[in-house]
Amino acid sequence: MQRRYLLTTIAAAAASTLAAPAFAKPARADQFADAFARQPLLRAMKGVSDATGDLQADASVRGRWPAGLRGRFYRNGPALFERGGERYHHWFDGDGMVQQFTIGDGRISHRGRLVRTAKLKLEQAEGRFVRGAFGTSIDDNTPAGGPDSFNTANTNAVEHAGRVLAMWEGGSAYGMDPKDLSTLGPVTWRADLAQVPFSAHPKIDAQGHLWNIGAAGKALVVWHIDAQGALVNVQIGESPFPGGMVHDMAITERHIVVPLPPVQLDFNRPAGNGPRRFEMAPGEPLRVLVMEKADIKRRRVFELPAQMVFHVGNAWDTADGQVMLSLVASDDLWFLNEGAVAMMQGRLMSGTPGAAFGRVRNVALAMDMRTGRVKSQAFKGDVEFPRVDPRLIGQRTRWLLNAAAWPLHAGRGDTTLLHGVQLTNTDTGRIRRYDYGAMLVVEEHILVPKPGKTGELDAWVLGTTFDARRQATVLNVLDAARIEDGPIAQAVLPYMLPLGFHGNFTAA
């Protein structure tokens, strides 16, 4: 059991072969050059190099940035996709690059830096990819020390207790200095917690406490960090679906809530000639694990029809013993296996069946902790990147913010690349949205509360877009109460950044 346990533990982070199968080689770096030249929406997915992975510039400001919006907006995402003439197959593979937009006094400056992970440093020194990646097998025998040998720190960034945490899913968070984004190294909090997975979607409660999960084989870790960045405790429980993908989590006043889609990440399976593929485990449901914060052994597992879930919106406890949870669910693994690979090849998937609209949606669950029953309600719209008012994480909310796509633009019949932002009232189902246009790609947007205001929509909507006409990344600010009007101000960078994942704002 010990062996099996340890195997699945590391398998979540490692590329390996049990029986020396034929490895799927990375693509050639020059293979898709023409495709990127022809597809302006995806040109930034060529990625950065060691030389271009550190960027700094003042943005060109358009419109009037709100005086009350002052602080640092961080984003993270895979950015370096090619090395030694090889190219990764999958968007999720790239080495992480953290972007920092400093906003204040009507000026916006940008700094972007690759996270100097152990993996990046090793591969820079060797001049080639050494470690296996999420969607690409790398045939190499260099001994690995554990999950952090594969850690790309490429998924999310948040400033907490004076340092930036650049987070991945299967290993430690990497600390960075907010002043210059220099990499401080893995953050372990305690010596015996080195390399223990610290997932990319921690939630910070109203008191500034940070809660997170980490999954390794059978083990499910719950982290609790206080507002000063000190470890309160770590609890280790057992996953009801060992070895599955565990990506995001929610908190309530009393609970930790973790969706467990029936996706087995089997990195040992021969990958064939191409990217790795993942499958829904036959007959397995979507599980939602609800654990008490005070003692995670006190828990309940809710089961729903099989669905893929990457992200949660929010969760809260009700007075009558229910846990409410919003999440984004899809019918299948189309994006994981097809969309995120096509992006890396400079291809849009317009017209292909999997890319059709109506497959990726907001869902609200009402889970009764007494009876174990769960009710599910789906909302309209193809969406991703759900966010809520950060002051209300773990508490009752009515509005969800998403990046979205809908059938509007010719040639954009594809839900991989989003073109709008959308607010959904989860009480009424009402949708309010803004379309950025056919020649832009919309990345995650977040809600930033206006100082001194308390309403959920007394907030700015802050997020980046890739403008394919300018071939530039743009930071946008909208007023949540009038999201339909579009940006009230923008900041245009003199360069493009690879499309990224997630980010957070820290007020100055």
Place this chain on the structure above:
Amino acid sequence: MTTATAPRSTLVTACAAVLCAALPPAAQAQAQATAPEPAATCASIEVHNVRPQQGQLMVAAYADADTFGKRPTVSLRVPAGEATTTLQLCGLVGPVVALTLFQDLDSDGKMGRNVLGMPSEPWGSSGSPGAFGPSWDTAKVTLDGKRLVVRMSQ
């Protein structure tokens, strides 16, 4: 150039779990060479990726499948030197040997582990450690007078 091929697997924690078992407490605590048998030979071991000057290198050598992970023919503890260190290991018997190593960074005599059992100190083995760790079959190499090469994990 070498008789040892680099480990193929990256499933390190599993390897290390076995590796730890492969170094019995007595061997971990102190270098101890068993009495050389008449046919005992020496081997030169080239260890790469050593964390320079940090703690000790712990080496265990096994002669066959039955004793692998349990009773080393010979074990050795030496202060970690340069990033590439060459050791002389004597008292080896038979035509083949399997080596398991770890770097005891904190000099506590045992491989450090995190709360999930993952190793927190570098490990290595001769041969080609498999996904489930350096078994006899994956770690064994021929003793033919050539230098044995072990790469420590990074």
